[in-house]
Amino acid sequence: MTGYNSQNDVASSNGNQAGATGHKSTEYIAQENHTYPYEMIQEIADFLVKGSGIRPKIGIICGSGLGSLADLIQNPKVFEYSKIPNFPVSTVEGHAGKLVVGCLEGVNVMAMQGRFHYYEGYPLAKCSMPVRVMKLCGVEYLFATNAAGGINPKYAVGDIMLMHDHVNMLGFAGNSPLQGPNDPRFGPRFPALVNSYNKDLINKAIDISKAMGIESSVHVGVYSCLGGPTYETIAELRALRMMGVDAVGMSTVHEVITARHCDMKVFAFSLITNKCATEYSEKKDEEANHDEVMAVAKNKQKACCEMVSRLVAEIQKSL
Ligand SMILES: O=P(O)(O)O[C@H]1O[C@H](CO)[C@@H](O)[C@H]1O
Numbered sequence: 673m674t675g676y677n678s679q680n681d682v683a684s685s686n687g688n689q690a691g692a693t694g695h696k697s698t699e700y701i702a703q704e705n706h707t708y709p710y711e712m713i714q715e716i717a718d719f720l721v722k723g724s725g726i727r728p729k730i731g732i733i734c735g736s737g738l739g740s741l742a743d744l745i746q747n748p749k750v751f752e753y754s755k756i757p758n759f760p761v762s763t764v765e766g767h768a769g770k771l772v773v774g775c776l777e778g779v780n781v782m783a784m785q786g787r788f789h790y791y792e793g794y795p796l797a798k799c800s801m802p803v804r805v806m807k808l809c810g811v812e813y814l815f816a817t818n819a820a821g822g823i824n825p826k827y828a829v830g831d832i833m834l835m836h837d838h839v840n841m842l843g844f845a846g847n848s849p850l851q852g853p854n855d856p857r858f859g860p861r862f863p864a865l866v867n868s869y870n871k872d873l874i875n876k877a878i879d880i881s882k883a884m885g886i887e888s889s890v891h892v893g894v895y896s897c898l899g900g901p902t903y904e905t906i907a908e909l910r911a912l913r914m915m916g917v918d919a920v921g922m923s924t925v926h927e928v929i930t931a932r933h934c935d936m937k938v939f940a941f942s943l944i945t946n947k948c949a950t951e952y953s954e955k956k957d958e959e960a961n962h963d964e965v966m967a968v969a970k971n972k973q974k975a976c977c978e979m980v981s982r983l984v985a986e987i988q989k990s991l
């Protein structure tokens with residue numbers, strides 16, 4: 673272990689500060705940006721692979737209230753985040769803070785019961801650091817799930833939106849999980865993001881929705897991530913709709929960016945937990961709230977679980 677802690681006060685690690693030339697070292701810039709050095713990610717991955725005896729092929733991130741996706745896993749080995757070296761802890765209700773490793777439909781998988789959000793106070797690189805851990809554990813496919821507000825007027829509460837693209841609002845503001853020095857062992861300095869969402873997996877998920885008889889409540893659309901923790905204003909929601917956004921949340925995009933940077937195949941979906949109002953109203957019940965988000969997710973977890981396990985079974989056929 674390097675002894676580096678991303679929450680350390682940068683100024684206290686004076687060994688890495690500007691040298692006689694006045695230039696900051698790469699390691700110092702990495703600390704300034706709260707990024708994790710490759711070696712530290714490798715150590716976390718080694719800890720998990722050694723502790724579970726498993727090299728997972730698929731990584732699953734459970735959205736708010738969707739932690740039961742991890743309950744599908746057979747012979748689970750459960751790691752509390754607080755017991756994993758250098759791992760952040762979950763602070764949001766509906767995010768248990770456990771990493772579950774085991775087998776699903778004959779495929780070794782790793783599931784995060786609890787993700788990290790920017791509004792929790794974590795820099796984006798830290799929010800999506802577990803995706804790099806997954807990569808170094810052997811993960812080739814990322815399944816990212818989330819609870820989201822439906823902006824597309826055709827979407828109903830309880831529908832599923834398969835993500836085929838995103839609008840990165842935090843990126844518009846100059847924030848990225850890839851900010852700071854690039855380590856080419858993960859990926860290129862300037863990764864392309866067209867075709868980020870694997871078309872083959874989207875098509876398989878559409879076929880699965882037909883087989884499940886739920887195709888009328890499954891859509892393909894565009895997700896946007898805002899910083900939160902506030903839900904959006906009417907004016908913001910109208911602006912997002914004009915930009916072609918179908919569903920809005922506070923997660924996922926930075927995880928997808930990190931996964932594509934290291935060449936993982938990505939499948940992501942939103943469970944629509946509330947309809948976003950785009951008209952001004954005094955009615956309290958039209959305001960988004962986390963209790964409603966959690967309740968809808970709990971209600972719909974069965975369909976989400978079936979969608980995920982059937983898709984894993986499809987991937988298993990192609991391995
Ligand atoms: O994106 P997930 O983690 O599913 O959670 C969503 O639900 C919370 C708001 O209710 C926010 O954290 C939003 O991002």
Ligand code: HPA
Binds near residue numbers: 921945965
């Ligand atoms: O309406 C929403 N907005 C942002 N994030 C969300 N997560 C669930 N619902 C929402």
